Amino acid sequence: MNSAVPVIAIDGPSGSGKGAIAHRLAKKLGYHILDSGALYRLIGLAARRQEVAFADEAGLARLARGMEIEFVPTDDEEEPIRVMLGGEDVTVAIRTDEAGIDASRVAPIALVREAIKDLQRDFRQPPGLVADGRDMGTVVFVDADLKIYLTASVEARAERRHKQLIGKDISVSLHDLFLSIQERDERDMNRPVAPLKPAEDAVIIDSTSLDIDEVLNQVLALVAERIG
Ligand code: DC
Numbered sequence: 001m002n003s004a005v006p007v008i009a010i011d012g013p014s015g016s017g018k019g020a021i022a023h024r025l026a027k028k029l030g031y032h033i034l035d036s037g038a039l040y041r042l043i044g045l046a047a048r049r050q051e052v053a054f055a056d057e058a059g060l061a062r063l064a065r066g067m068e069i070e071f072v073p074t075d076d077e078e079e080p081i082r083v084m085l086g087g088e089d090v091t092v093a094i095r096t097d098e099a100g101i102d103a104s105r106v107a108p109i110a111l112v113r114e115a116i117k118d119l120q121r122d123f124r125q126p127p128g129l130v131a132d133g134r135d136m137g138t139v140v141f142v143d144a145d146l147k148i149y150l151t152a153s154v155e156a157r158a159e160r161r162h163k164q165l166i167g168k169d170i171s172v173s174l175h176d177l178f179l180s181i182q183e184r185d186e187r188d189m190n191r192p193v194a195p196l197k198p199a200e201d202a203v204i205i206d207s208t209s210l211d212i213d214e215v216l217n218q219v220l221a222l223v224a225e226r227i228g
Helices: 018-029 036-049 057-066 097-106 110-115 117-121 136-140 154-167 174-190 212-226
Strands: 007-011 032-035 069-073 081-085 129-133 146-151 203-206
Touching (some): 007 018, 032 081, 036 057, 036 069, 036 081, 036 117, 117 136
Parallel strands (some): 007 146
16 A cells, blocks of 8 residues: 555445546546445446355455456546456446445445455555545545545435436436435445444535535645645
């Protein structure tokens, strides 16, 4: 681990906008980006493809250690990175709802989380890293130069997701989205291993009534103050 290289950790629940903020911030600063959620999605996908049972914790950890992955930045705001697994572009495959469910089954497994700790830390390369996830500031990069915990009300996150899906011509009820986000929060925040919570030294930003530029400006002001 190269502790001289600055890290900005951005954690928070799904739908808080942290992915979009992390990408914009990384682009603005010329930093590398770690989308740690994509790693759990990749492990889920690889497990399905190689028929490793979700109950086989040691098998999943082995699989995670052997993954050959690459994140390729793009200029597309909708798809800012392409995700490669063993040379195959799996960007679309890891973003399906099924892949999200598989990711949420492998993510609570301590052996799996341990197996990808070093892989995540290897992303810390000059000139800096923006790390997006649930435990970036609490577990993986405890010495991060800046820790942001980005959150928003369940209602606001359900509305954002609803808008996104409508834009893709997918119809779902706002109420169902609300319930599923609430349920996911509950699971992420109450799991015994690496539960979702703000690091003690995190700056909490509530984006409920802020747009993406307003959040980005707040984060950039903090970066200027802490990292220069
Ligand atoms: O952010 P996402 O939806 O791509 O995350 C996929 C799953 O991985 C989700 O269940 C939360 C989990 N996750 C995690 O446990 N720790 C992280 N650092 C990132 C994601």
